[in-house]
Amino acid sequence: MLWLVCLLNYADRQAIFSLFPPIREEFGLTEVQLGILGTAFMWVYALCGPFAGWLCDRLSRKRTILVALLFWSLATGATAVARSYGGLLLLRAAGGLGEAFYFPAALSLIADYHGSATRSRAMAVHQSGVYIGTMLGGSLAGWIGQHHGWRLPFIDFGSAGLLIACLLLIALRELPRGAMDEPAEQPKSWTSLLANGPALALAAIFVGANFVAMIFLSWTPNFLYERFHLTLTVAGFSGVVYLQLSSIIGVLAGGWIADRVAGRESGGRQLVQAGGLLLGTPFLFLTGWVHTLNAVLAAVIGFGLGKGIYDANLWASLYDVIPVSLRGVAVGAVNSLGWIGGGVATVGIAIAARRFGFAACLSATSAIYLVLAAAMFLLARYLRKANRLFRGVPRISN
Secondary structure, three states, X not given: OHHHHHHHHHHHHHHHHHOHHHHHHHHOOOHHHHHHHHHHHHHHHHHHHHHHHHHHOOOOHHHHHHHHHHHHHHHHHHHHHOOOHHHHHHHHHHHHHHHOOHHHHHHHXXXXXXXXXXXXXXXXXXXXXXXXXXXXXXXXXXXXXXXXXXXXXXXXXHHHHHHHHXXXXXXXXXOOOXXXXXXXXXXXXXXXXXXXXXXXXXXXXXXXXHHHHHHHHHHHHHHHHHHOOOOHHHHHHHHHHHHHHHHHHHHHHHHHHHHHHHOOOOOHHHHHHHHHHHHHHHHHHHHOOOOOHHHHHHHHHHHHHHHHHHHOOHHHHHHOOOOHHHHHHHHHHHHHHHHHHHHHHHHHHHHHHHHHOHHHHHHHHHHHHHHHHHHHHHHHHHHHHOOOOOOOOOOOOO
């Protein structure tokens, strides 16, 4: 059930990027204005994340998920009636507010159904909804937008959210917090996270990784549309589907590998993440340097594999180094930081591309991935050597 919500969560947020060309034409927008339109969602999402996580540590996660789903589905549907650029910005921001509450609550609930032996795989399956939702949001919105106008996709996705909410209301069940974890002393305040070095390192790496990811998710359809003169449907499909399909393979493999490696040594999940980042680095470099559509898509596929391996362990790695009582606020805070990076990326590349071109900017992201891979390798090495992560939290199980 949460996989369905996750799928819709990303379909809603991705749809607008495939509809940039007709929206730009109707409202007479510049590329920077389009970037701000995409970023409005991310900035509100990021600002609300820590509070959303803090709240989900205290309230029913089922109710939190339901209310969030209803709110962002209504905001998505209402986007279809926007008649001004300001209205679009407001509704995109409202969508970010609603979606900020979903991931902290959903991941906390999943962790109570799965212990450390299966947690990476369970979260990897959930994460696959991100990629499939992004594919559906990008390609389906592009197709509907080309044949029926850019407003109809928002009505369709908003209606789907209301239907899924009915399913969750009937069938979703809450579990006691920490049901699959050994009892441990729990810190009393979220401020203890500020002294948690491994958690801070994971957050910083996620900021960089999401910076790169959002550049590709936001601008690849438009890049292909303009460089290779594709139709709106083909550009939306090609700019999203190849990346997401390869990411699904990577995320499922990464979850399975990480559960096996983490069962043998501390830092195993982080080591697998480092490998994913390193795998994606050369393919990122190639995206801007190759000159044919097939070569670009091949590079995007390679990047997607590495990205999926890294993404598979985003939250399971974080849960390895934080206590149960702070899972919600930790995910909310880390997710917020990551989307701040994503928000900067969406506008930043539009500005940088004016001088250097989109191709050069895409290739330059390989340097970011290389630095992140090195940082993650160092973190995995540190965790292997550490006797304890921080005061009051037990050793990572072997």
